[in-house]
Amino acid sequence: MIYDLPAVRGTLTPQKDLSALTWLRVGGPADWLFQPADAEDLSAFLAALGPDVPVFPMGVGSNLIVRDGGLRAVVIRLSQRGFGQIEVNGLEVTAGAAALDGRVATTAAAAGVDLTFLRTIPGSIGGAVRMNAGCYGSYTADVFVSAQAVLRDGTLVTLNADDLRFAYRQSSVPDGAVITSVTLRGVSGDADALATRMQEQLAKRDATQPTKDRSAGSTFRNPAGFSSTGRADDVHDLKAWKVIDDAGLRGARRGGAQMSEKHSNFLINTGGATAADLEGLGEEVRKKVYDSSGITLEWEIMRVGDPT
Structure with a gap:
C-alpha cells in the first residue's frame, strides 16, 4: 500500500520482513x-501522518505471531x-520502553530495588505494561507508577494506572499509542540477595520451560477461576498447561509447529x-481443549496481519 x-x-x-524481528521467526513484510x-521524532511523525494510515506499535516480538501475508x-x-x-532514583526505576525486562530487573537489583519478578519475563518493559506481564505472583500493575506515551495524533501524554485499567494479562493502552518510557516503584532489598534470587528464578525457568527453543512464552492465558457465587473472578489456580x-495435546504438531514436550503451554517453531x-495448531488446541473440558482457552500471544 502506498502512504504519504x-x-x-x-x-x-519499506516492505520490511518482520520474521527476523519476532522470536518465533515467522511472518510477512510490513x-x-x-x-x-x-x-x-515519533511525535512529529504521528502528528503529520494521515489519520487513515494504520499504525502498529511493535516491541521486541517476544509475544507475537505476524501472519504470513504481513502487515498493511x-x-x-x-x-x-x-x-x-x-535510571534509578531511590526506589523508582524509569526505563525506556525498549529496555528489556531482564535488564530492568538486574539494573534495579544492583541498586537495591526489588523488581526481580521481571527477570525471567521475555520482552521489553513497554510490552510488559501493555500485557500487565507477571511472574511468581507479581504483576507489572503492582509496581507501576506512570508511563510516557505518544498518542496516535502525536500528543505526548503521561498515563497513570487509572488510565490503563490493568487486568489479568492486559491493559487499556489507547489505540495507536506508543509507550516511550515507564516508571516503576519497587521495594528495598539487599543487592546480593536479589541477585541470588534472580539466579534461582533463571534456573527454575530453564528446568521447566523450553528456553532453548523458538517460542513466544506462554501461548494461552491461564483460565479464570470462579468465586463461590459462580462468577468468573481473577483467580487463576487452573493452569493452561x-x-x-x-486433552492429550502435549507434543501435538502441525507442520513445523509443536506444543512443547517440556511445557505444553509453549508453542514452538521446531524449524x-x-x-x-x-x-x-493453537486453534486446534483451543478446540480440543473445549471439546474435552468445556474450557475456552484465550490466546496470550498476539496474532496480527494478513494470512496470505
Missing part, C-alpha cells in the same frame, strides 16, 4: 517499518539506542514453521 509519509530523523524502511530517533501498516519499533536507557495435557502452522 512525513520526513523523519529516524529510519523508515508496508513500512519506522524506527524513531527519539520521542520528539506502518510498524513502529523503538530502538535500544533511543529508548533503552534505565494442565487442561492442554488433559520451518509458518505462521499458519503455529496459529493453526
Whole structure:
C-alpha cells in the first residue's frame, strides 16, 4: 500500500520482513517499518501522518505471531539506542520502553530495588505494561507508577494506572499509542540477595520451560477461576498447561509447529514453521481443549496481519 509519509530523523524502511524481528521467526513484510530517533521524532511523525494510515506499535516480538501475508501498516519499533536507557532514583526505576525486562530487573537489583519478578519475563518493559506481564505472583500493575506515551495524533501524554485499567494479562493502552518510557516503584532489598534470587528464578525457568527453543512464552492465558457465587473472578489456580495435557495435546504438531514436550503451554517453531502452522495448531488446541473440558482457552500471544 502506498502512504504519504512525513520526513523523519529516524529510519523508515519499506516492505520490511518482520520474521527476523519476532522470536518465533515467522511472518510477512510490513508496508513500512519506522524506527524513531527519539520521542520528539515519533511525535512529529504521528502528528503529520494521515489519520487513515494504520499504525502498529511493535516491541521486541517476544509475544507475537505476524501472519504470513504481513502487515498493511506502518510498524513502529523503538530502538535500544533511543529508548533503552534505565535510571534509578531511590526506589523508582524509569526505563525506556525498549529496555528489556531482564535488564530492568538486574539494573534495579544492583541498586537495591526489588523488581526481580521481571527477570525471567521475555520482552521489553513497554510490552510488559501493555500485557500487565507477571511472574511468581507479581504483576507489572503492582509496581507501576506512570508511563510516557505518544498518542496516535502525536500528543505526548503521561498515563497513570487509572488510565490503563490493568487486568489479568492486559491493559487499556489507547489505540495507536506508543509507550516511550515507564516508571516503576519497587521495594528495598539487599543487592546480593536479589541477585541470588534472580539466579534461582533463571534456573527454575530453564528446568521447566523450553528456553532453548523458538517460542513466544506462554501461548494461552491461564483460565479464570470462579468465586463461590459462580462468577468468573481473577483467580487463576487452573493452569493452561494442565487442561492442554488433559486433552492429550502435549507434543501435538502441525507442520513445523509443536506444543512443547517440556511445557505444553509453549508453542514452538521446531524449524520451518509458518505462521499458519503455529496459529493453526493453537486453534486446534483451543478446540480440543473445549471439546474435552468445556474450557475456552484465550490466546496470550498476539496474532496480527494478513494470512496470505
